[in-house]
Amino acid sequence: MDPRSEVLLRQAELFDGQVLLAGLPADDLLGALPQARGWNWHAGDQALLAARFPGRSQFDTQMPAGDYCAAVLFLPKSRELADYLLQALAARLAGKPLYLVGEKRGGIERAAKQLAVFGKPRKLDSARHCQLWCATVEQAPQQPDLQALAQRYPLQLSDGTLEIVTLPGVFAHGRLDRGSALLLEHLQDLPSGHLLDFGCGAGVLGAALKRRYPSSQVTLLDVDAFALASSRLTLAHNGLEAEVIGGSGIESAPEALSAIISNPPFHQGVHTDYQASENLLVQAGRHLVKGGELRLVANSFLKYPPLIERHLGPCRTLAEADGFRIYSARR
Structure with a gap:
């Protein structure tokens, strides 16, 4: 209990x-x-x-x-x-x-x-x-309007501006976090096909992927209902269409993916919890087609490459900055 x-x-x-x-x-x-x-x-x-x-x-x-x-x-x-x-x-x-x-x-x-x-x-x-x-409750307030509490910020990308919409409680509410900023600079040359933004938060990566690869099917997955609502708002505000699904981990993701892109979560409440991230590394191969790619950003101190290589394939470091690294591996 x-x-x-x-x-x-x-x-x-x-x-x-x-x-x-x-x-x-x-x-x-x-x-x-x-x-x-x-x-x-x-x-x-x-x-x-x-x-x-x-x-x-x-x-x-x-x-x-x-x-x-x-x-x-x-x-x-x-x-x-x-x-x-x-x-x-x-x-x-x-x-x-x-x-x-x-x-x-x-x-x-x-x-x-x-x-x-x-x-x-x-x-x-x-x-x-x-x-x-x-x-x-001595005097009941008015029912709050959740969308009125949203924060918006413009995201300048090489192919234009995205407007990101975040709701209270969503990771990096009202701002772009450093890890996602680095990963946004390294989304080139992804395999064509079905792309997954795992741990989508406000939909920053998912929206950028759909903008950059308009012919690809894009799915956004997160465990949090407020993140899912934020992602839907972000997509709608930018005139983009993608599937948004709720799930507790990579087990909830579709199969036959050509790429999984992620700034994976590692907090649960006030506690640090790497289980979802590590489970992603272990199980990603089951959701990728042959030649499919896992590309993620992580804190530099996390020992992810050995885990990636054990369960997926050779791991490359694509970039490193501000205490983060971009890792890539293909099935």
Whole structure:
């Protein structure tokens, strides 16, 4: 059981009824709270919850419909995303309790101050290195417009300008990160065919690929619902068409790909987690056609080449700058 869930269950009497659990982990919490419902934006967690508790959790960027007696927000890493989620929950909870739970190292004490907009925050419990806070929503705000919270920035490329659209909580919200900037400079001479942007975020690489290789089929894949929504907005704002899919890892990707291009993720909440990235290196060959290429950017200190060569083929370093390297290997 996730320690945040354990803290909630220490006060289980507070959550008896149709409570919405927003951002809940993929553990036994829904089993312990049989009337509760889940709202999730992590495709991996949602897949596990849907298998164990069919119909009780929804994968979306919008709060699920329902008449809830209370809601619990599991604190996300992004303050901007927490602001949006708290607003969305409070808008439907006039006169009802809104709870916030999170790890101390994740900034729960700071985040609890965000509850003060809706009512007086009260700390209810502290255990398992986590805290549980509550505020009764004294005056419900207006339902927030997610698209109005988007940030846009122009991206100057050799074939023209792309407008990138990012939503709260998406990696590198409102800016171009250094790794993607380097990879954008090395997208030439990719094999023709079906291209995959793995861990697409706001769709920077996927949009650039579709612009550069208009005759190629392009798919964008990410684990996060807000990233998927951002990618769709980026594509739409630039008049581009590509497939956007949610999935927890490379296992969710199509097969018979001619190339996989990635600035792979390595954070899960407040923790560093290289599992998705390393799994990409191990499994990429199963999704590539013969002669298909894996091209990715990674921090220079990561020992990826031996893993790539063990599971795919000879690994070349195409470029190195600002603490990042571009690796390429063909099946």
